[in-house]
Amino acid sequence: MSAYKEFRNIQFANAELLMRALKELGLKPEIGPSLILYGYQGDARQQRAQIVVRRQQIGTSSNDLGFAWNGQAFIPIISEYDARNTLTEEWRQSLLAMYSKLAVLRFLEAKGASIRQIQAGEAGIAIYATVEVKL
Amino acid sequence: MKMAVQIIITKDGQVSADVIGGRGDLCITHILAGLEELLGPADNTKLKPEYQFDTEVTAILRSQEVKA
Numbered sequence: 479m480s481a482y483k484e485f486r487n488i489q490f491a492n493a494e495l496l497m498r499a500l501k502e503l504g505l506k507p508e509i510g511p512s513l514i515l516y517g518y519q520g521d522a523r524q525q526r527a528q529i530v531v532r533r534q535q536i537g538t539s540s541n542d543l544g545f546a547w548n549g550q551a552f553i554p555i556i557s558e559y560d561a562r563n564t565l566t567e568e569w570r571q572s573l574l575a576m577y578s579k580l581a582v583l584r585f586l587e588a589k590g591a592s593i594r595q596i597q598a599g600e601a602g603i604a605i606y607a608t609v610e611v612k613l
Numbered sequence: 614m615k616m617a618v619q620i621i622i623t624k625d626g627q628v629s630a631d632v633i634g635g636r637g638d639l640c641i642t643h644i645l646a647g648l649e650e651l652l653g654p655a656d657n658t659k660l661k662p663e664y665q666f667d668t669e670v671t672a673i674l675r676s677q678e679v680k681a
Contacts (some may be wrong), residue, residue, distance in 0.1 A: 571624065571626055575626040578622045602624045608618075
């Protein structure tokens with residue numbers, strides 16, 4: 479049985495944006511007040527989360543992926559097996575990058591910003607905009 | 614006041630913002646405060662470059678090659 483681990487160095491403040499980011503990566507997350515995480519054999523684990531991606535979407539030997547609210551942000555809960563094999567650091571960074579992109583675009587939209595250019599490249603994404611700021 | 618803003622999202626998810634010209638030093642705090650609500654708490658490790666915004670960080674971010 480692969481133990482679950484919290485990845486506290488990655489935090490997501492907004493549930494809707496996190497759900498959208500997961501969907502952009504091809505996953506179908508569930509949301510609920512206290513969802514049970516299941517292991518790869520269908521065994522219920524002690525861990526609970528508010529946003530969950532079921533193991534069948536991740537890999538044949540995978541465990542559920544969870545995001546638990548700690549009062550400030552959602553923290554990923556990933557099994558050691560998946561952290562090494564499927565939901566690797568590279569995948570976690572891609573989720574974070576997608577979330578950040580959606581968050582920045584949401585922010586600019588809320589500010590009524592005029593987006594002049596979006597450049598995507600090897601290093602990441604650069605967004606150029608004009609924003610009305612009240613000092 | 615309308616300000617030109619450049620926001621960079623790196624492949625590992627780090628975000629930084631740069632206000633170009635004008636009263637950038639004052640505007641940047643307003644912009645970062647707004648982003649914080651969506652990106653996460655200030656003690657979030659991944660956000661350090663954003664919240665430690667200063668000349669040095671700006672220079673590093675500007676030197677990153679972003680190919681269209």
